Amino acid sequence: MSFRTILGIGDFVHDNGIAIVRDGKLIFAVNEERLSKNKLDQNIDFCLTTFPELSKIQPPEIDAVALAGVHPVRFFLLTIKEFFIEMGMRKSLPAGFILRLGKCLMKFLYVRKVKSHLKRLRLNKKPFYYVDHHLTHAAGTFYSSGYEEATILTTDGFGDGISATIYLGKNNKLKRLKKIFSLNSPGLFYTAVTSYLGFKPLQHEGKITGLAAYGENSSAYEFVRKIISFDSKKCNFPIDLKYFRSIGTDVSLKEIFSYLLILFTNTITQSFSKINRILSQKRSVWHSDKLAQALSSFSRENVSWAFQQWLEEIMADFAEYAVDSTGIGAVAVAGGTFANVKVNQKIGELPGVKKIFVYPHMGDGGTAGGAALYIYHKLTEYKNKVKAFETAYLGPGYPEDEILKAFTKYSDKIKWEKADNMPKQIAAFIAEKKIVGRYSGRMEYGPRALGNRSILVHPSDKTINDWLNKRLKRTEFMPFAPVTLKEKAGGSYIIKSGCEEPAEYMTITFFCSDFMQKNCAAAVHVDGTARPQIIDKDKNKDYYNILQEFYNITNIPSFINTSFNMHESPIICTPEDAIQSFLQGAVDILSLENYIVFKK
Helix, strand or coil, rough: CCCCEEEEEECCCCCEEEEEEECEEEEEEEEEHHHCCCCCCCCCCCHHHHHHHHHHCCHHCCCEEEEEEEHHHHHHHHHHHHHHHHHHHCCCCCHHHHHHHHHHHEEEHEEEEEEEHHHHCCCCCEEEEEECCHHHHHHHHHHHHHCEEEEEEEEEEEECCCECCCCCEEECEEEEEEEEEEECHHHHHHHHHHHHHCCCCCCHHHHHHHHHCCCCCCCCHHHHHHEEECCCCCECCEHHHHHCCCEEEEECHHHHHHHHHHHHHHHHHHCCHHHHHHHHHEEECCCCCCCHHHCCCCCCHHHHHHHHHHHHHHHHHHHHHHHHHHCCCCEEEEEEHHHHHHHHHHHHHHCCCCEEECCCCCCCHHHHHHHHHHHHHHHCCCCCCCCCCCCCCCCCCCCHHHHHHHHHHCCCEEEECCCCCCHHHHHHHHHHHCCCECCCCCCCCCCCHHHHHHHHEEECCCCHHHHHHCCCCCCCCCCCCCEEEHHHHHHHHEECCCCCHHHCCCCEEEEEHHHHHHHHHCCCCCCCCCCEEEEECCCHHHHHHHHHHHHHHCCCCCCEEECCCCCCCCCCCCCHHHHHHHHHCCCCCCEEEEEEEHHH
């Protein structure tokens, strides 16, 4: 049998999705949240129901299915093992045992739901494979990098009993060299401070990175250094668990039984919506009272600085150990910890690292792509070497009749006109300091908006963090990122050779030049860095042309690019999403494919 086209389905995690690989290349991918409008949705119903229509790939074309994550029975055994190891590490009974069993039940129901969808699609007779969580991360980044050989790092909170791995990528194959137990986790360490400072764990870790730039060294850093470290002799992250709460949601015994009843009911309905909605309303606490007591005398800025600084240092030590072990300076990384762009910069600048690739959908939302890539190469006996990730624009696109239908629906509130010269017109609006929402082509895959579902703003006003964050209902201290013409990147940032590619996808920071700090103050964070998108004309011609026209008007080769969404809502997907966001006041002017939209 020929294996050309593989459907990948995400692990049962907090940001689920699907991906399709054909002949070794990612050709379509989308996450559930963009279709359901529920932030970080862990369901899979919309993806599996709509992918034939959205991707134009019909079920008979699928040759095999890859599901990220281990078999439910193995997951159950790993959960029990983790519980008893944690009991030994804590020297006390960990909390949340019933909730962990509930999670095992939900995993079983999730797999059952997936197989029900596959049966409806008549894919139930196709070969079906499970792929370990961290193997999906490793496969996603290695096969997407195009590297002939690579040192591969995966790190996240935890997944299938593991928090971090080192793989060797060579001869188109993956060989795991090291694995680290789930609770010895830099991701858990960073999620704890997210929880302690009142942000949402597993969602708002980036806010700690942004807030850290406002802090400074204090004795908080000396304390933080004691609760986790990297042991290069054992390749481990020793951690003091008394500062970290057991994984789970804070619930009463009565609530636990009611949740279990809902779960058993869901065995019939195969819907997680109700339990997800209830649990999402509960406050997840990932830190202990001891951590709160130890940090209570420090400002949130200095606490953030300490955790960020120490995370960078231990991850750099981990990367150095890995490169020394393999002797290969080409590094490819994936896993939620590498959503931390400052960590990626730190690793990229290590002397032993010759080049770095960050999988653009590095978190658990990218496990579908990694699973499909791994199974494709396994089934084709690792013979087809190809760079899997050539563009981030892998999501749905919508035809003109869908756009006109959306216009008609809101015709009492908007007016629209076809653009004569869209790049010039949009560039002129941005130069006039209008806030422009751009909707074009296929949606981006991953957490970053890269021009097709973006808000574009003039970069000179350094007060933007206050007024635009307030307008979008976002946290006031979060920096906005710039997009910069590739030809002008050298004059805008200090870029080490080999670190350029992550900047195509906004997954790394650089220190800014004097020109950038003077002319693009809104894009430069308080620590002198920015997280840019370096745009190449070959990757997105129309988007590039807008920026080129803006440069022709202002002599500034960058403007602000932030995601087109309101706070706590997913990035927009459909034309109607764009219009609704526009009417909510996110932007002044909407560029929707070949049309410019105004309010009546």
